Amino acid sequence: MATKEFRRILLDGNPVDVVVEGDELVAGDGRRVAIADATHLPPVTPSKIVCVHLNYRSRVEEMMTSLPKAPTYFHKPVSALNTHEGAVVRPEGCKWLNYEGEIAIVIGKTCRNISPEEAGDYIRGYTVANDYGLHDFRDTDSGSMLRVKGADTLCPVGPGIVEGWDFRGKRIRTIVNGEVKQDGTTDEMEWDMHYLVADIARTITLQPGDLLLSGTPAISRTVYPGDVVEVEVEGLGTLRNHIVTGPTPIRTDVGAQVTESEEVLSTAQGGDWEFRGIRKPKPPQP
Template sequence: MRWVRFLVDGQEWEGQWVEGQIVTQSGPVFADSQVKWLPPVNPSKIIGLALNYRNHAAELGLEEPPEPALFFKPPSALIGHRQAIVYPTGASYCHYETEVAVVMGRRCRRIKANEALDYVRGYTIANDFTCRDFIRNTFRPPVRAKGFDTFCPLGPAIVSREMIDNPDNLEIVTRVNGTVRQTGNTRQLMMSIPEIIAYLASFMTLEPGDVILTGTPEGISPVEPGDVIVSEIEGLGALHNPVVAEGGGQ
């Protein structure tokens, strides 16, 4: 199943997305072209892993972290499919980071990696949008760089875990204005998705709806207002987001 959240005439709905139509829980059916997409989940927390692909660490000239490098993105950063990312005034280098996002389905704490996927509701696409102006060794963790409003596009849908045979073998492609900028595969993850979940649950309680960003492969590059980013992941679809200048211009 593919679960979505959306607005029609200002009213919020949830439903299942099937072949261009969305069937709501209460019965009405909408064409997907009729709706304003929302993030498919409203999490209590969004936890990210930095430098979880060796080739991404290498392209930044950074050493592989001796333990998982974690950060939070605020829920206020969330936007949905086709919603605009706002490029901050005065910024000089902002970039996309396409990655698999895990959506938790059950509360868990102190679990083993081999049982971690049993606690997952499904997977979706995240763009961990980042303003590199605010990342320096002395400015870590990168709260400001990754925490702006609109800096966490998520969607279009949560794809149920039963539909994804192996989340650690999914192709990732990012296009900007139709040109491929980034490619990778989740089999290149240094810490696998079950390992990530078990590690986080070793010291914090993961709640239903919580989102885990699993890292991005190499291939980041700057974008500008007026660009359109398409983040595509095998089996999960494609997340489209235009970039606009703060204040509304390009």
């Protein structure tokens, strides 16, 4: 099956769905814009963003743990949604912002109580995602990951949705300032895309546009303001973002505060940094 890529851009001040044709984006009314000149928007408007915790074997080995018998999940608020070329904001007062290059499943039609064999019929396509996390908050929220993964801008997706793409045997890489940091393939996944959709849809109705993030390979590390982070997936393209510092400090008069526990540092800098004497925490940059 041939693939086809759809994007959503701001065109003459309006959000418009476009089709990729070579180096151009073509609107339904025939208007064309060069990809290099386009202002991208998130390619979908999801009602929910569901993410699997661990799925890639290299990540499991890196964290020196084992997979559960079935996948576990967390939820990113839709207010975390961001786009290709968008700024990812590290709030003032936080230090440990990590990337996680991923592939996002895009639901195409209402989905509930289906088998893995049926799941492909409910998937519209796939897009690239980066599941950023603020590990400064890792010691809070009883493992729900809400404040770690849910802050504004921490879920860029795009640049488009590719229909007709086969997820099997595809390479995924994360590149920071031109240097490859993550490099894996979807063959590492314990649970494939169809399994994840069917699992969630047992109890949660999935709607068109909903996103399921399918996990990340090894070597999630801290990035800093000024860094440019790209997630490149074979057949889906490259999602690019840059890191900036938020103008407003994290409030200290309410809620749990940021911490730098061993759990925070070992997760942000690699689960083995203390034991191997490598990957010691990098001094945070301004």
